[in-house]
Amino acid sequence: MTAVRRADGTPRVVVTGFGVKSPAGGAPDEVVAAVFSGKSQAVHVPELLEAGTAVSYGCPAQPFDEEGYFTRPERRRLDRMTRLGVAAADDALADAGLHGAERPAPERRGVFVGTAAANLASVVALGGHEHAGTLHRVPVPAVPMIMPNATAANISIRHGCEGPCPTYSTGCASGATAIGEAAFAIRAGRIDTAVAGGVDAILTPFVMAAFARIGTLARRDDAPHAASRPFDADRDGFVVGEAAAFLVLERADAAAARGVRVHGEIAGYAAASDASHIVAPRQDGRVAARCMAAALADARLDPRDIGHVSAHATGTRSNDAAEALAIDRCFVGGAPPVTAAKGVTGHILGAGGALEAIVALCAAAAGLVPPTANFAGPDEQTGLIDVVHGEARAVPVAPVLSNSFGFGGHDAALVLAPA
Incomplete structure (x- = not known):
């Protein structure tokens, strides 16, 4: 850099x-x-x-x-x-x-x-x-x-x-x-x-x-x-x-x-609101996908430049299904590998986006995607994306897209580039 x-x-x-x-x-x-x-x-x-x-x-x-x-x-x-x-x-x-x-x-x-x-x-x-x-x-x-x-x-x-x-x-x-x-x-x-x-x-x-x-x-x-x-x-x-x-x-x-x-580097950032429901995500993933795309545009990167996605992925049925669809919509033609830290840390609420940014930068610098804890297999909705599990996966050193979504429909996406 x-x-x-x-x-x-x-x-x-x-x-x-x-x-x-x-x-x-x-x-x-x-x-x-x-x-x-x-x-x-x-x-x-x-x-x-x-x-x-x-x-x-x-x-x-x-x-x-x-x-x-x-x-x-x-x-x-x-x-x-x-x-x-x-x-x-x-x-x-x-x-x-x-x-x-x-x-x-x-x-x-x-x-x-x-x-x-x-x-x-x-x-x-x-x-x-x-x-x-x-x-x-x-x-x-x-x-x-x-x-x-x-x-x-x-x-x-x-x-x-x-x-x-x-x-x-x-x-x-x-x-x-x-x-x-x-x-x-x-x-x-x-x-x-x-x-x-x-x-x-x-x-x-x-x-x-x-x-x-x-x-x-x-x-x-x-x-x-x-x-x-x-x-x-x-x-x-x-x-x-x-x-x-x-x-x-x-x-x-x-x-x-x-x-x-x-x-x-904090290479890109975008925020949006689902404007849909007080505790449930917008199920079509449209606004979350747009938020991700806006963060990529702010970073002046193409979706193909992203090495992996650090997902919000709380483990609720509706959130994970909506996020999987949003990732699929953002990365037309095939999303990069996806991981989620909350299987290990639990849902640490407002601290999640920051802790996951630290993990994402360290993982990206090492050219590795962490496994998603407790993932045995997808359902029809989450099967849209490639969830890394079992063991870490080697990938080229590249920027990471990190998602965070909150009650109230708050969406935030960061693009993090390793040094």
Whole structure:
């Protein structure tokens, strides 16, 4: 990657840092290894078992050394979601080497965070005071704990980022939206660098009960490891996970001047809305296909230039069928190989697009497509695409198309080019 500007004269946006806290590990190489292993991270969750929820398993983020990131007062006033997000952002900035004097001016650094549910777990927990008649005992840090923008604000304060600091909520497309919008801000000259990604942590009895009520959860209580089945004919719902994943984005010329390692490029981005249903995807895949095509056009790439597709693929019957049709519509004449990480990580909501972007860039650089966990075979709808399973598949080093779709009909597509 030698050119520092795109064909339209705008700067290329490269990725110089990764950070992640997830069910599959607390470091990018751990996550990538877990996804390539095809081993599901789903387990029974004690809190859910105790509450007697209809589904008592999920994919919780692995514990990490919080004392290495936060003081004792910080651990008390930051809720779990914010701690995951801030720690992952810290790691990403450290990976990029952006802690020292080489950083751009504060006003040229932005923070872009995506979340599907924000601090819902804290809202539910703190709301219990109302029902218990203990409103006079609501904790002093309650307000900063339940602010939807708490993660973005804390990252900004911690690292002195005085540029744009938005929080996006486009359902489970939120992490991809944050990355794409950050890349656009850098291209437009508003900022020079950004930490961008997604975070969610809502693996609680209330949330699990709510998802169960609308029939979206996989029901395999006797075999949690086999429950998340992207594109599989026997899929019956998703497995809720929690994670945070962040990338550091920079102007390519600035990264070159610093001599820093580049993981890849945010080559294209597009967003759209199904404008169809509040929780179900548009079944004809038309808008999602158009969103993918728009991301390819933004990257100035032909569909034939894509090495593989990193699918959203939650494991629900309607979502996977609609996405398979959308991929088939976008790649007329034959889609490239398709993979889905959620068989391993579960559905990590707003963090999904960001974590999957990290995995996709690493996989593309290696010329390998990870296998899709728990995929035994397609049904009529998902048989439209070539789902990689069983073992990794070697492909030429090439850009990846990464899809993210959210409740509300939010579609986001990223084109990620390996360095």
